[in-house]
Amino acid sequence: MKNDIGTITAAVLTIITLSSVFTKKNPAFDVVxxxxxxxxxxxxxxxxxxxxxxxxxxxxxxGDLMSLIPFTLGVLVLSRLFPKMSRLxxxxxxxxxxxxxxxxxxxxxxxxxxxxxxxTLVPLNSFNNLVMFVGVFSALTYFLFSRKMTKVxxxxxxxxxxxxxxxxxxxxxxxASFGNAVMGRLSLLIGRIxxxxxxxxGL
Amino acid sequence: MWWEKVLxxxxxxxxxxxxxxxxxxxxxxxxxxLSIVETTKQAFEVVEALQPGSxxxxxxxxxxxxxxxxxxxxxxxxxxxxxxxxxxxAVTSVAEGTMYAQKNMAIYxxxxxxxxxxxxxxxxxxxxxxxxxxxxxNLRSVFKSDIHGxxxxxxxxxxxxxxxxxxDLVVSVNVGPxxxxxxxxxxxxxxxxxxxxxxxxxxxxxxxxxCMPYLQSKQIKGLLGGLRPAAEYELLLQQxxxxxxxxxxxxxxxxxxxxxxxxxxxxxFATKSKDK
Amino acid sequence: xxxxxxxLVTYFIGAVMMIEFFFVAPWAISVSASIRSxxxxxxxxxxxxxxxxxxxxxxxxxxxxTVGWYRSIVLLASxxxxxxxxLTVGQGASSYMFIFDNILNTVGSTxxxxxxxxxxxxxxxxxxxxxxxxxxxxxxxVLVMIGRVPIGEYISKHMPNIAQWIMDxxxxxxxxxxxxxxxxxxxxxxxxxxxGYNRKHLGAVE
Numbered sequence: 091m092k093n094d095i096g097t098i099t100a101a102v103l104t105i106i107t108l109s110s111v112f113t114k115k116n117p118a119f120d121v122v123x124x125x126x127x128x129x130x131x132x133x134x135x136x137x138x139x140x141x142x143x144x145x146x147x148x149x150x151x152x153g154d155l156m157s158l159i160p161f162t163l164g165v166l167v168l169s170r171l172f173p174k175m176s177r178l179x180x181x182x183x184x185x186x187x188x189x190x191x192x193x194x195x196x197x198x199x200x201x202x203x204x205x206x207x208x209x210t211l212v213p214l215n216s217f218n219n220l221v222m223f224v225g226v227f228s229a230l231t232y233f234l235f236s237r238k239m240t241k242v243x244x245x246x247x248x249x250x251x252x253x254x255x256x257x258x259x260x261x262x263x264x265x266a267s268f269g270n271a272v273m274g275r276l277s278l279l280i281g282r283i284x285x286x287x288x289x290x291x292g293l
Numbered sequence: 294m295w296w297e298k299v300l301x302x303x304x305x306x307x308x309x310x311x312x313x314x315x316x317x318x319x320x321x322x323x324x325x326x327l328s329i330v331e332t333t334k335q336a337f338e339v340v341e342a343l344q345p346g347s348x349x350x351x352x353x354x355x356x357x358x359x360x361x362x363x364x365x366x367x368x369x370x371x372x373x374x375x376x377x378x379x380x381x382x383a384v385t386s387v388a389e390g391t392m393y394a395q396k397n398m399a400i401y402x403x404x405x406x407x408x409x410x411x412x413x414x415x416x417x418x419x420x421x422x423x424x425x426x427x428x429x430x431n432l433r434s435v436f437k438s439d440i441h442g443x444x445x446x447x448x449x450x451x452x453x454x455x456x457x458x459x460x461d462l463v464v465s466v467n468v469g470p471x472x473x474x475x476x477x478x479x480x481x482x483x484x485x486x487x488x489x490x491x492x493x494x495x496x497x498x499x500x501x502x503x504c505m506p507y508l509q510s511k512q513i514k515g516l517l518g519g520l521r522p523a524a525e526y527e528l529l530l531q532q533x534x535x536x537x538x539x540x541x542x543x544x545x546x547x548x549x550x551x552x553x554x555x556x557x558x559x560x561x562f563a564t565k566s567k568d569k
Numbered sequence: 570x571x572x573x574x575x576x577l578v579t580y581f582i583g584a585v586m587m588i589e590f591f592f593v594a595p596w597a598i599s600v601s602a603s604i605r606s607x608x609x610x611x612x613x614x615x616x617x618x619x620x621x622x623x624x625x626x627x628x629x630x631x632x633x634x635t636v637g638w639y640r641s642i643v644l645l646a647s648x649x650x651x652x653x654x655x656l657t658v659g660q661g662a663s664s665y666m667f668i669f670d671n672i673l674n675t676v677g678s679t680x681x682x683x684x685x686x687x688x689x690x691x692x693x694x695x696x697x698x699x700x701x702x703x704x705x706x707x708x709x710x711v712l713v714m715i716g717r718v719p720i721g722e723y724i725s726k727h728m729p730n731i732a733q734w735i736m737d738x739x740x741x742x743x744x745x746x747x748x749x750x751x752x753x754x755x756x757x758x759x760x761x762x763x764x765g766y767n768r769k770h771l772g773a774v775e
Contacts, residue, residue, distance in 0.1 A: 311685065330733055389673065424605075427602070427605035502740050505736060509745075519717070545720075550692045551715060553689060557696060557697060
């Protein structure tokens with residue numbers, strides 16, 4: 091059993107947190123939860139002050155006057171703490187929002203639409219390729235929301251089954267997500283129990 | 294009816310059963326065999342193909358919530374980089390990631406590698422997708438110094454690096470939503486823009502199905518999703534570690550969930566037929 | 570009229586970045602690169618606003634002695650200790666690493682680990698094969714769940730291959746369709762922001 095203060099602290103906090111599912115009211119867990127939030131906020135504060143110091147302020151001190159622009163825009167964001175002055179932050183938020191939207195638009199067009207469609211257009215010379223093509227096509231028809239297109243499918247005796255096949259394909263995909271979600275969440279619990287048994291108790 | 298009582302069992306009994314089913318294999322491992330799947334081999338071979346001295350940009354984009362799955366992946370990758378004598382530039386888009394970057398890069402320090410020549414921890418970058426795009430085209434636009442405050446131009450291994458184009462591999466070990474630069478950000482801003490530079494993603498099991506299309510369309514060259522690929526990677530390195538040790542418990546836990554699902558469905562159909 | 574400058578800034582940045590992407594224009598590349606390099610600093614200030622706001626909210630709870638105000642004391646004390654240590658001795662100091670390893674890392678991991686209990690409970694009560702689609706979801710999930718752990722191989726040597734096939738083919742097909750559909754939605758949302766229809770990202774105004 092490890093007796094150093096760090097391991098004992100971690101073990102006690104782990105047990106208190108795990109105990110929260112066994113009890114309805116748990117003041118010890120409330121305290122631990124608040125401690126965690128405070129430490130997380132403190133760490134985020136420290137790290138971001140470091141960025142402002144190194145990437146925002148230092149370049150200005152070293153003579154790079156262009157760095158005044160992001161620093162000034164950043165200082166304007168602080169006006170959100172004062173409701174009457176919060177309008178001053180809107181330009182800074184516009185810079186972040188517009189940059190993100192432009193980059194996202196460019197990236198998504200290429201990575202998530204064009205290249206994904208291209209990767210679906212495979213030669214139908216194997217079972218896997220056939221399943222891939224039929225799966226993507228039928229699942230996409232499920233997402234057709236315009237009344238005109240939905241009518242075209244539902245009023246045709248053959249085409250009306252295409253969205254149904256799409257639903258099945260998506261259920262398989264969601265089932266795979268579920269299986270992986272189970273795996274992922276259990277890994278987290280196994281990690282904590284492993285810490286208690288192996289690292290703390292030395293079993 | 295008995296099955297109705299089964300459906301109404303106190304959930305705390307379920308939780309206790311789960312803890313026991315996980316604890317027993319951790320204390321007494323079962324030694325179940327573990328094969329290596331194709332996706333893990335694919336990622337392994339990408340790193341294996343690199344020459345000694347190659348440059349790797351590695352982003353530790355995870356927080357405590359994903360550390361149980363992602364830290365073993367990151368550790369296995371860093372050990373492989375060490376074996377291959379690669380130079381690692383460590384960054385992170387998550388505030389807590391700085392600590393994981395430092396802890397994992399301590400493997401390099403412990404092996405006698407020199408900070409600033411073999412590895413460097415540049416630290417945290419704020420800004421998510423915007424910052425990934427910025428640092429990809431010019432690292433110095435985002436990082437003016439490393440995590441210790443040393444000016445970036447005074448670091449030896451930064452002299453020959455300007456952008457991602459100068460890297461031989463980009464890796465993001467990514468917690469997904471909850472992080473700032475999610476896995477799809479690295480695909481949109483790095484993988485499809487700098488096509489000569491291979492990208493490997495490490496991620497939680499939850500996110501893996503969502504990112505399979507990127508692998509299948511060859512936008513990324515490797516994908517390690519969850520604890521099992523971490524265990525497989527450790528076996529490929531012939532250095533079994535924490536991930537391998539947890540696989541038996543993972544098996545027991547999955548079997549327990551399967552039994553719960555079967556019991557729950559039997560109870561459902563039994564009570565349904567009784568209602569009819 | 571109140572948002573004239575932010576909307577003009579949005580139009581300008583959107584236009585420059587689209588020109589950079591679709592045309593060969595060195596001036597657009599240079600301007601876009603500069604704008605992108607500004608965002609980490611601005612975002613850092615935004616995170617500071619978030620953390621300071623948290624402190625102010627909990628400070629108010631303490632001064633007004635609202636329900637559970639003792640939790641706010643714990644939160645503020647933890648915040649102050651972490652921030653002061655981080656800014657004075659630095660993140661590499663053993664005291665800071667102690668807080669990170671034994672409080673932040675430990676409690677954060679354990680809180681996410683609680684989801685596993687709820688999955689166990691849901692497996693018992695909610696994962697039922699009520700209809701064809703639910704059955705397909707359940708069967709696919711179970712095959713992947715068992716195939717991706719060593720016990721699956723122990724049950725049958727084909728289990729890992731079945732699980733991998735489900736992940737590689739039908740899962741990829743379904744996820745790809747969702748990705749394309751969501752990509753189209755995402756592109757339209759980005760366009761709405763860039764042309765100024767959607768201004769929610771600019772934030773609330775007094």
